[in-house]
Amino acid sequence: MRYLPLTQSDREAMLAVIGAASIDELFVDVPGVAQLDGPIHGLPLHASELAVERHMTALARKNVAAGDGPFFLGCGAYKHHVPASVDHLIQRGEFLTAYTPYQPEIAQGTLQMLFEFQTQVARLLGTDVANASMYDGSTACWEAIVMARRITKRGKALLSSGLHPHYVSVAKTMAKFTGDVLDTSVPTLTAESDIDQLIASIDGDTSCVVVQYPDILGRIADLSALADACHAKKALLIAVVTEPVALGAIKSPGEMDADIVVGEGQSIGVGLQFGGPYVGLFGCKEKYVRQMPGRLCGETLDADGRRGFVLTLSTREQHIRREKATSNICTNSGLCALAFSIHMTLLGExxxxxxxxxxxxxxxxxxxxxxxxxxxxxxxxxxxxxxxxxxxxxxxxxxxxxxxxxxxxxxxxxxxxxxxxxxxxxxxxxxxxxxxxxxxxxxxxxxxxxxx
The missing domain is CATH 3.90.1150.10 (Aspartate Aminotransferase, domain 1)
Structure with missing residues (x-):
């Protein structure tokens, strides 16, 4: 979309309609200390479109893109080859929208895609059920923690030292509003994970233990003993997967009896893109499905016996009474979920x-x-x-x-x-x-x- 600035007469006409004498009156409720007293330092008052393009292009040239040379960055965002067909298909008109359909049953293609996505994610994570995606891995991690609180009626979560520090930071930010107690630590540069320490720390107040698999240092631990220890104290095990491609080679967390498995799906179908948008993965045991945040698409038969898809479960505050909502997550990352699903389909098991x-x-x-x-x-x-x-x-x-x-x-x-x-x-x-x-x-x- 082109930027088409308003004229001074346009502004005056709008101010007259709303009864404001000046544009400054529109910001009267903003404290003076938060307002600029002049132009932003270093920016010209105006520039031609051509000049702006040249300037922004020069700034962009300072970036080192992932494909410009040897690239070894990871830690939750990975450079994988995404087939050109993925980008081609997600740009089809019926898919290229960032918005959730508010009459979902009309959008049968979107619902079917999400149903297939859920199936792929559930099989990948080893869970009974998966939702139609979350914003990203870090927010999915927090949603899992607060879901465990609802299930166990407890408010203390043990976070593994191997959990990505950005995920920990998001959880700490959100916990300020819920009162959850987060027991955290930092990793040590050793080959051993902190599974034994986590097991020893579980008590009657623990709602869940959150462990990354593989963890931030790349270590892979058997989660079976940790799952048993959690369940012995009636706590839940939450596994976080930031590199889903790993589950093509190692045992899934669900197979090791994790109760909730979340993660970041960027590795499959979604490029690095300077940090987003990404797609959060969320799966759990079937018995906890009504406490799962987000949306769940299901398969059914219509009145004529034809296969169809419906929005089976939606626990967000816009769809049900606010006090019964399990999450304020207001949409799924539909386009990124589609990219994930297309890439996964092209790969196959x-x-x-x-x-x-x-x-x-x-x-x-x-x-x-x-x-x-x-x-x-x-x-x-x-x-x-x-x-x-x-x-x-x-x-x-x-x-x-x-x-x-x-x-x-x-x-x-x-x-x-x-x-x-x-x-x-x-x-x-x-x-x-x-x-x-x-x-x-x-x-x-x-x-x-x-x-x-």
């Missing part, structure tokens, strides 16, 4: 397993190569496509130096956990099917030169 094998093989080779760099220590000997290495010096300046050379080397733990000196030398490296042998060698050579 065999394709997903093959993709997972490729990811793991590439990451294993990269870990072996980087471990040969003097001073580099491999922290996580068992992982999927993401692992942590420990450098002989702080990782953040090393990452910045490598970025200046065109190599995005990974995510420094000092960035994720500022102020944690014990983690400052940690670097999380992700390898996917898009990473080449040449990329790994370029990282290893450059890393050795920078550390020398």
């Amino acid at each position: 065999a394709g997903l397993r093959a993709l997972a094998e490729t990811n793991h093989a590439g990451a294993s080779a990269a870990a072996d190569r980087l471990a040969q760099v003097p001073g580099v220590e491999l922290v996580t000997p068992a992982f999927f496509n993401e692992f942590t290495i420990k450098l002989p010096q702080e990782a953040r300046p090393v990452v910045r130096t490598l970025a200046e050379r065109g190599i995005l080397a990974g995510v420094s733990l000092g960035r994720l956990y500022p102020g944690e000196a014990d983690l400052a030398n940690g670097l999380v490296v992700a390898v996917t099917e898009t990473t080449t042998t040449e990329d790994v060698e370029a990282l290893a050579v450059a890393l050795q030169e920078v550390l020398a």
Whole structure:
């Protein structure tokens, strides 16, 4: 859409209709300290469209895109190859809308797609049922915590030290409004996860234990014993999956008796896109389905016996009485869910397993190569496509130096956990099917030169 500014006479006519003497009167309720006393510093009062395009293009050229060179970033957002057919199909007119249909049964194509999406997610996560998506993985994680509170009538959640710190931050923000107590800690640069500590910490006030799988350092733990410990104390186990491709190679959380499984679906069908929009995954055991947030599409037969799809369950506050709502999530990420579903359909089960094998093989080779760099220590000997290495010096300046050379080397733990000196030398490296042998060698050579 083109930007078509109003004329001064247009503004005066509108002000006259609403009875305001000036535009400033429209902001009379905004405290003076929150108002600008002049133009934004550094911005011209006006510029031509051509000048703005040139300026914005120059700014964009400063970005280093994921495809511009060796790329090893991960930690919840992964660079995977998305087939061109995905983008082509989601741009069809009947799908290309960010809005929820308010007469959903009319949109049979949308409902069928969401039904298929739910089926794929439930099978992937190993749960009985899955909803029609959430905004993203972090908000899905919080919704799982507050869902556990409704089920158990308890208000204390144990959050694994291996849970993504951004997910922890979202949960802490929301807990301010609910009064939930969140027991959190930071990880240690060791091969062992904190499963044993979590088991020992579960008590009669615990509503749930939240554990990431694989965790923020790439570690993979067997969740079965943790699930048993939770259930022995009548608490719930919530598993968080930020890399769904991993479930093509490792046992799903649902198979290990997790009660609620949530995650980020970006890896499948959705590009990095500077951080969004993404798509949250949410599945649970069938007995908890009425406490599940979001929307649930179901299959039925119409009056003539024909197959049809309906909005079976919608627990948001706009659809039912506010006091009975389980969530204020007001829509699902429909377009991103469609991209996920198309990509998953193109892969199929065999394709997903093959993709997972490729990811793991590439990451294993990269870990072996980087471990040969003097001073580099491999922290996580068992992982999927993401692992942590420990450098002989702080990782953040090393990452910045490598970025200046065109190599995005990974995510420094000092960035994720500022102020944690014990983690400052940690670097999380992700390898996917898009990473080449040449990329790994370029990282290893450059890393050795920078550390020398």
